[in-house]
Amino acid sequence: MKSTIGMIFNIIKVMVVVFVLVVIVAFLTDMFSKELLCGLAFGSIFSILNLRLLSLALEKAVNMNPGKAxxxxxxxxxxxxxxxxxxxxxxxxxxxxxxxGTIIGLLLPKISILIVNLFGIEKIIKGKEA
Known part of the structure; x- marks a missing residue:
């Protein structure tokens, strides 16, 4: 089975963009704080690790029989x-x-996947028309 690491890197790229946008919006609305930034980073880092754990589990389960998987x-x-x-x-x-901030960070992969699916990965990642 093809590794899912490329797809994860594409999601991470979009997550970084969304992370920066959230920080900019928080800064412009005077909600920005060091604690919010720590929460965003904490949630985002964990959600990336969680996404990788999911991909590893699915890659391994594909090679198992259905009941064991x-x-x-x-x-x-x-x-x-x-x-x-x-x-x-x-x-x-x-x-x-x-x-x-932590909850928003935990939701960033879901938001990023939604953005990628709505607008197309080529358009977001490569800057080209899909």
Whole structure:
């Protein structure tokens, strides 16, 4: 199976652009703070790692028989949910991390994938008409 790393890099490129836009909007609306920036970075970094964990699990599950693959993917899904809950808990407990920033950072891959699907990857990544 072809590796999904290229697709992940394309999503990360769009995530960086959306991250910068969120920081600019926060700065222009006087909502910008060091805590918000830390939360955005914390959530974004974790969401990139979460996306990579998802791709590794799916790449491995493709080569398994269906029953074993279903259990494997389910266990990896639960593990990623627990880790996400821990990230949110850390964000709540740490005073130097804004929980709203962390949630926005966690949503950045979903926003980026939506943008890529709406406008086409070639248009976003390469700057060409799709």
């Amino acid at each position: 279903q259990g494997y993917v389910l266990s990896r899904y639960i593990m990623r949910l627990i880790i996400t809950a821990l990230v949110l808990l850390i964000s709540l407990k740490a005073t130097y991390i804004n929980i709203i």
